[in-house]
Amino acid sequence: MADQPTASERFLQGILPENPVYRQLLGLCPTLAVTNGMKPAITMAVSVAFVLVCANVVISLIRNLLKPHLRIVIFTLTIATFVTIADRVLAAYLYQMSKTLGPYIPLIIVNCIIICRCEVCASKQSPFIAASDALGQAIGFGLALSSIAAVREILGTGGLFGIQLLPAAWPDWVIMVLPPGAFITLGLLLGFVNWLGMRKSGGSI
Amino acid sequence: MKSFFQTNLGQAWLVLLLALIFGSSLAGVQAALGPRIEDNKLKETLEKVPVVILGQTAADDLAAKGEPLTITPNTVSIDKNGITKFYTLYRADYADGTTAGWVAKSSGQGYADKIELLVGMDGNAQKVTGLFILDQKETPGLGNRIVEDEWRAQFSGLSTDTPFKVVKIGKGGVNEIDAISGATISSRSVTKLVNQAVSDLKPQVAQLKTSGKKGEK
Numbered sequence: 215m216a217d218q219p220t221a222s223e224r225f226l227q228g229i230l231p232e233n234p235v236y237r238q239l240l241g242l243c244p245t246l247a248v249t250n251g252m253k254p255a256i257t258m259a260v261s262v263a264f265v266l267v268c269a270n271v272v273i274s275l276i277r278n279l280l281k282p283h284l285r286i287v288i289f290t291l292t293i294a295t296f297v298t299i300a301d302r303v304l305a306a307y308l309y310q311m312s313k314t315l316g317p318y319i320p321l322i323i324v325n326c327i328i329i330c331r332c333e334v335c336a337s338k339q340s341p342f343i344a345a346s347d348a349l350g351q352a353i354g355f356g357l358a359l360s361s362i363a364a365v366r367e368i369l370g371t372g373g374l375f376g377i378q379l380l381p382a383a384w385p386d387w388v389i390m391v392l393p394p395g396a397f398i399t400l401g402l403l404l405g406f407v408n409w410l411g412m413r414k415s416g417g418s419i
Numbered sequence: 420m421k422s423f424f425q426t427n428l429g430q431a432w433l434v435l436l437l438a439l440i441f442g443s444s445l446a447g448v449q450a451a452l453g454p455r456i457e458d459n460k461l462k463e464t465l466e467k468v469p470v471v472i473l474g475q476t477a478a479d480d481l482a483a484k485g486e487p488l489t490i491t492p493n494t495v496s497i498d499k500n501g502i503t504k505f506y507t508l509y510r511a512d513y514a515d516g517t518t519a520g521w522v523a524k525s526s527g528q529g530y531a532d533k534i535e536l537l538v539g540m541d542g543n544a545q546k547v548t549g550l551f552i553l554d555q556k557e558t559p560g561l562g563n564r565i566v567e568d569e570w571r572a573q574f575s576g577l578s579t580d581t582p583f584k585v586v587k588i589g590k591g592g593v594n595e596i597d598a599i600s601g602a603t604i605s606s607r608s609v610t611k612l613v614n615q616a617v618s619d620l621k622p623q624v625a626q627l628k629t630s631g632k633k634g635e636k
Contacts, residue, residue, distance in 0.1 A: 247559060279433050287434055295441040299448050306452040309459040316563060317531070317556045393560070 218339055221346040228350025235358035235400075236407040240326040244318050245359060246396040252375050255363035256356070257311050261304065261319055263352030265296040266328050267345055273336040274344035280337060289332045290323070297322045327351060365399050366390045460553060464524065464537060465490055468509050471539030471549040472520035474575075486514040493627060497619045508620060510627065518542040521624050524553070525616040530604040532556035534565075538616050540579065544624040550574045550613065562605035570599060570606075574613060579621055582614045 219227065234240045241262070248254045269292050273280075280288060301319045304312035312319065322328070331351055336344040364374060370390035372380040389395050423429040469478035469488045481487060488511040495506045509522040520542055526535040535554040540547055550571045557563045564570060573596050577583065583594045585607050590597045598606040 276433065276437075281430055281433070284431065284434060288437060291434065291437055291441060295445060298445055302448050302452045302456065305459065306455040309456075309463070317559055320556060321559075 218343075221343045224335060224339075224343055224347035225350035228347060228352075228354045229357065230354065232351075233354040233358055233407075234327045234330075234351055235355060236404060238327075238330070240330060241355060242400070243321065244325065245362065246393065246400060247318055248315060249359055249363040249366055249396055249399070250370070250391045251367050252360065252363045254311065254314055255359040257304070257308065258315060258318065259352070259356035259359045261300045262322055262325065262327070262355055263349070264300055265293060265322055266331060266352050266355075267348040268296045269293045269328055270331055270336040270344040270348035271341050273332045274339065274341040277337045277339075285333075285337060286329075289329050289337075293328050293332070294323045327355060362396070362399050362403060365403070366395050370395060460535075463553065464509070464522075467537055467551045467553075468511050468522045468539075469519075471522050471537050471551050472511055472541070474549065488512060488519055489514075495620065495623050495627075497623070499619070504619065506616065506620060508623065508627070518628065520548055521620070523616045523620050525612045526554075527608065527612045527615070529555060529608040530557055530562050530602070534605075534608055534612065536609065536612060538574075538613050540617070540620075540624065543628075544579060544617075544621045547574050547577050547579060547613070547617065550609075552609070557605045558602065561599065561602040564599050564602065565605050565609050570597075573597060579617045582618065583610045585610050 228234070230237075232238060235242070235245050244258055244262075248258045269289070272292050273289060276288070297320060300322070301312070304315070304319060331344075331348060335347040339347075367374055367390075368379060369387045371386055372378060372382075372384040387395070390399065424432075468490050469481065472478075472488070473481065491510045491512070493508045493510060495508045497504045497506065507524045509524075511519045511522065513519050521540045521544060523538045523540070524535070525538060526533055528534070533554070534552065534557070537551040537553060538547060539549040539551075552566045552571070555563060555565065557565060574583070577594050581594050583596050584592070585598045585603065586592075586595045587598050587600075587603065596606065596610055
């Protein structure tokens with residue numbers, strides 16, 4: 215397949231040009247829900263990265279056995295397995311965090327980023343390329359989550375990771391920690407990233 | 420005649436094989452991590468028992484004074500309509516030996532998945548002292564609001580004489596609980612679990628209390 219991107223192209227594309235949140239607008243449910251603090255955002259990003267890499271590699275390994283009409287079933291089966299593993303590991307080693315994230319970890323099963331990468335890349339290319347694609351997308355997702363979480367946590371509580379950053383006189387904008395803050399932050403950052411992209415490509419808005 | 424690989428079963432061989440492999444590896448993960456998860460839950464339960472009985476501030480005060488409650492777990496079995504149900508009932512005693520209250524662990528079906536909760540009752544099981552949700556996977560933003568203090572606090576201080584009833588608007592009657600808007604089923608499930616635990620265990624508390632005291636003498 216000469217027209218398929220190479221491993222390094224896949225990797226780099228995932229980080230910004232095809233960023234899952236800012237470019238593809240995928241996985242917005244966890245993006246909005248768990249970005250009220252840096253810690254849950256990073257735990258979520260790591261869990262997604264684990265599931266994404268494992269699912270992509272497994273699908274890529276069995277890509278020649280896939281029947282077209284059964285592929286979605288197999289994708290879901292694979293993804294659900296790794297999500298369950300991630301969920302159990304969190305419950306065993308990061309119990310409080312797993313309670314904070316609540317149903318959002320099991321909901322990774324229906325996260326479009328992963329099924330999209332299985333469909334677009336892993337079911338067509340070799341395991342190495344699939345793994346670098348997954349890593350790129352996972353880093354892109356992690357960057358998106360942490361950028362939103364950073365803005366929300368700093369404005370909402372005046373600190374990051376519980377460390378006070380802004381002067382104590384800062385009137386904590388509680389709304390940034392609440393759901394509306396997620397929409398406002400995502401909207402503004404999305405606009406900002408698009409504006410940067412436009413400027414770079416020389417276009418005008 | 421069609422060859423095996425043209426039949427439905429033959430086409431699905433990969434799905435079946437993967438299901439088998441993934442299923443057994445998940446069983447392995449559960450076997451390895453299950454005890455640790457149970458430990459975490461038990462630890463949280465023991466931490467929450469004083470809070471559910473006394474409330475956060477009073478529980479913190481006691482812990483600060485260095486006189487934490489002594490917590491004894493009891494397994495209680497209840498025969499109802501030929502089915503035996505098991506509860507874990509924690510008894511919490513003050514340092515001087517008087518009973519502060521009882522906490523029952525109960526679980527059952529919610530809207531999305533099993534809900535596990537702790538119900539606190541005072542020493543004579545006359546009043547519900549508090550409620551804590553140990554585990555739930557209800558709808559984010561709607562059903563999972565059962566974990567919020569404000570909703571759970573409705574149960575605190577209510578008498579156990581009449582069962583709790585969920586109402587959608589205008590609570591005012593005896594032992595009525597406001598439903599969370601958009602999550603009536605979750606609200607009802609929790610209330611049902613509380614009602615069951617209270618009605619099942621209220622007689623048991625009296626019994627355990629007398630037998631416990633006899634033991635002390």
